Amino acid sequence: MSLQDQLNNDMKDAMRAKDTIRLGTIRQLRSAIKNKEIETGKPLEDDAVIGVITTQCKQRREASQMFRDNARLELAEKEDAELVILQAYLPTQLDEAELRAIISEIIARVGATSPQDMGKVMGPVMAKTRGCAEGKLVNQLVKELLAG
Structure with a gap:
């Protein structure tokens, strides 16, 4: 259905x-x-x-x-x-640990090394997590992982 x-x-x-x-x-x-x-x-x-x-x-x-x-x-x-x-109509939301794993994998794949590469990372991450994660949280985690 x-x-x-x-x-x-x-x-x-x-x-x-x-x-x-x-x-x-x-x-x-x-x-x-x-x-x-x-x-x-x-x-x-x-x-x-x-x-x-x-x-x-x-x-x-x-x-x-x-x-x-x-x-x-x-x-x-x-x-x-x-x-x-x-x-209730959305897919199950990903928790922070799962999001971090996805973001880390995409950062490694695109070769991002600094916060200036955020645009390279956000597109693929948002495409992969569509409906399963809030954009604000994804943005925060990408910044955090690229900064540190």
Whole structure:
């Protein structure tokens, strides 16, 4: 079953269960997927859908932090609840040790030796970890490994 089929089924289940947060989150996600399909002019494969979900997760994290900074805890909690729902559709996230191993292997493969080589490393790392790691963490680890 494709990810979009799963989203459709989960949306129907949320309607039946009257789960408004899950229903709203899935509807927003399906809308973002549809917009991306219109933008690209073709139906999205599961990898592209994972990219859209990752973007939605990042937006929820940023919004939650912004609401917390402005003492709007009820809105931050709503964003956090939506984030949990979205993360259920992503592949299992890599832990820091696995990420370090992948980054080290790519650094050795491309011959990167200094922080100036970060661009050479980030592209292949992000391609290999798409949907399985947060870009901010990858960026931090690449900087750390290239610096030391």
